[in-house]
Amino acid sequence: MDQHGVAWTELKNQFFSRYATSSTLPDVFFAPGRINILGEHLDYNGGYVLPCALGLGTFLAIRRRKDKRVIMASAGYNEIFESELGHLPGKSSNYWWNYPLGVMHELHLNESDNQGVEMQFASNLPTGVGLSSSASIEVVTAFAMNKILEKALSLQELALLCRRAENDFVGVQCGIMDQYAVIFGKKDHAIFFDTKHLVHELVPVHLGDYLFLILDTNTRRQLESTAFNERYQECRAALKTMQRLLNVQEIADASPEAFEEMENWFPDESARKRARHIVFENERVKQGAAALRDGKVEELAGLMNASHESARDNYEISCFELEALIGAALASPGCLAARISGAGFGGCTLNLVNKMKADEFMQETRSRYRKATGITAMFYPVEIGSGVSMIK
Ligand code: GLA
Numbered sequence: 001m002d003q004h005g006v007a008w009t010e011l012k013n014q015f016f017s018r019y020a021t022s023s024t025l026p027d028v029f030f031a032p033g034r035i036n037i038l039g040e041h042l043d044y045n046g047g048y049v050l051p052c053a054l055g056l057g058t059f060l061a062i063r064r065r066k067d068k069r070v071i072m073a074s075a076g077y078n079e080i081f082e083s084e085l086g087h088l089p090g091k092s093s094n095y096w097w098n099y100p101l102g103v104m105h106e107l108h109l110n111e112s113d114n115q116g117v118e119m120q121f122a123s124n125l126p127t128g129v130g131l132s133s134s135a136s137i138e139v140v141t142a143f144a145m146n147k148i149l150e151k152a153l154s155l156q157e158l159a160l161l162c163r164r165a166e167n168d169f170v171g172v173q174c175g176i177m178d179q180y181a182v183i184f185g186k187k188d189h190a191i192f193f194d195t196k197h198l199v200h201e202l203v204p205v206h207l208g209d210y211l212f213l214i215l216d217t218n219t220r221r222q223l224e225s226t227a228f229n230e231r232y233q234e235c236r237a238a239l240k241t242m243q244r245l246l247n248v249q250e251i252a253d254a255s256p257e258a259f260e261e262m263e264n265w266f267p268d269e270s271a272r273k274r275a276r277h278i279v280f281e282n283e284r285v286k287q288g289a290a291a292l293r294d295g296k297v298e299e300l301a302g303l304m305n306a307s308h309e310s311a312r313d314n315y316e317i318s319c320f321e322l323e324a325l326i327g328a329a330l331a332s333p334g335c336l337a338a339r340i341s342g343a344g345f346g347g348c349t350l351n352l353v354n355k356m357k358a359d360e361f362m363q364e365t366r367s368r369y370r371k372a373t374g375i376t377a378m379f380y381p382v383e384i385g386s387g388v389s390m391i392k
Contacts, residue, residue: 007059007124008391010075015061015120018073024063026120027148028392031140032057032385033131034181035214035350036341037190037292037300038307039285041315043175045235045278046196046250048285050292051177052205053185055383056125058136059391062144065116070104072097075122085109085116091169099134100141102169106161107145117148126380128220130342134170135178138162143183143388156198159183173232174343185387192289196250203292205384210297210336211355212382215329215365217321218375219346227345231274231315238275241266251278270316277314281307301337301352308339317344321373325349328368328377333357335365350382 008028015026032053039049065071070088072081074096081097083089088105091098100119121140127133142158142165145151153161162179166172176195184191186202193200239251245262248254259279266272284303291299308326312318318326322340326349329338334357341350353361362379369377 007122011059011061011120011122014073014075014122018120019063019071019118025392026061026063026118027144027390029060029062029140029144029147029388030057030391031060031136031143031182031388032185033125033133033136034178034185035131035212035348035382036177036181037212037350038288038303039177039281040307040311040317040340040342040344041175041231041235042252042278042281042285043177043195044173044232045175045239045252047252047278047282048289049177049193049195050190050203050285050288051181051185051193052190052382052384053181053387054125054131055385056131056380057182057385058121058123058125058133058140060140060144061120062148063118064148065118067116068114069116069118070109071116071118072100073120075120076127085114091171096137098170099137099165102165103138103141103162104145105169106165107142107149107151109145109149117145119144126216126378128347129216130340130344130347131214131380132178132182132342134166134172135162135182138165139179139182139388144390147390155183171229173229181387183387185385187386188384190289190292190384192285196252201289203289205292206295207297207352208295209355210352211358213351213353213358213362214341214380214382215325215338215349215351216378216380217325217346217348217373218378219319219321227317228343231317234271234274235278238266238271241271242275251275252282254279256280256283273314273316277310281310297352298336304337304339304350304352308337311340311344315344319344319346321346321375322349324372325365325369325377328365328372329361331368332364333360335361348380 334354
């Protein structure tokens with residue numbers, strides 16, 4: 001049994017109870033989720049980000065068929081998708097298969113692909129909490145189909161294709177961070193990723209006496225819900241203002257000094273604050289990658305806390321539950337840093353905690369959070385895993 005042991009056994013049983021037994025076994029693939037250490041909302045503004053792939057993720061067992069049917073089932077849902085090559089439908093509201101279906105549209109699957117496929121998904125990654133369950137299912141689908149349908153797309157092409165599926169089919173104006181991290185992640189490394197030039201450096205994660213813990217507010221978010229796309233539009237408008245005064249292609253191109261000289265020219269306060277977050281967070285990501293490289297954990301913690309303050313005050317992506325959870329964490333033993341990770345508006349936080357105090361930390365944070373909100377927080381230890389792969 002490997003690190004994927006349990007979920008793979010379940011997946012195999014589900015596949016064979018749903019699809020006909022034959023001498024052709026399915027191929028099995030895995031794509032992780034991700035957690036971001038620094039750099040929220042930088043990836044559609046041309047900046048740097050610092051994510052890691054997780055050990056948790058999405059599994060896919062897939063096999064070609066003799067007819068043109070395309071069938072998708074998932075362990076977590078009752079509804080099954082069935083269609084035919086050449087007649088794949090458009091987006092259907094709120095169904096889980098919109099993500100893999102968007103990928104199939106971007107792969108331009110059609111009748112010339114001849115054979116259909118049967119697919120069974122399973123996941124051990126919590127969905128809709130900011131750990132990139134959407135990128136995980138998109139990437140596992142794209143990677144698997146690229147392989148079994150012999151499309152010969154490069155890993156970078158797959159990342160861009162999955163982003164297009166989410167932008168154009170699902171309708172979320174996300175950046176490239178999640179799909180890229182889910183593809184290029186490496187065990188025990190963070191990905192210092194330049195989202196403008198699509199180049200990255202793998203930085204080993206050594207936290208000494210500390211560890212990362214993910215805490216879940218247990219409030220679910222809807223990325224499609226207007227808030228995310230609203231931030232995207234606000235940034236487009238802020239960029240236009242900046243381009244009248246500075247020679248920049250993207251908000252993150254501006255240096256903090258140049259930005260401070262022009263920031264009073266923004267016609268409205270929220271545009272100024274959104275852009276301020278991007279420009280200064282971009283600096284924090286560069287400093288954070290250096291701190292990680294040099295094993296300076298306290299410096300990294302300071303940057304993470306400053307990052308959260310900016311996400312809350314300038315980018316305004318926090319909410320009552322996130323603030324309650326972060327307040328509870330920072331007041332509990334052993335906590336060096338706590339911040340929103342992912343899009344915000346609910347979901348998860350990333351915490352840097354002293355290993356020796358981890359149990360006490362979890363107990364106290366949970367009880368403070370319950371007192372403040374009436375909700376029970378969930379904890380997930382961070383095991384930094386590798387990117388998408390074929391496992392069987
Ligand atoms: C979501 C999006 C990403 C990124 C983050 C915020 O996860 O999918 O592209 O914008 O939010 O950093």
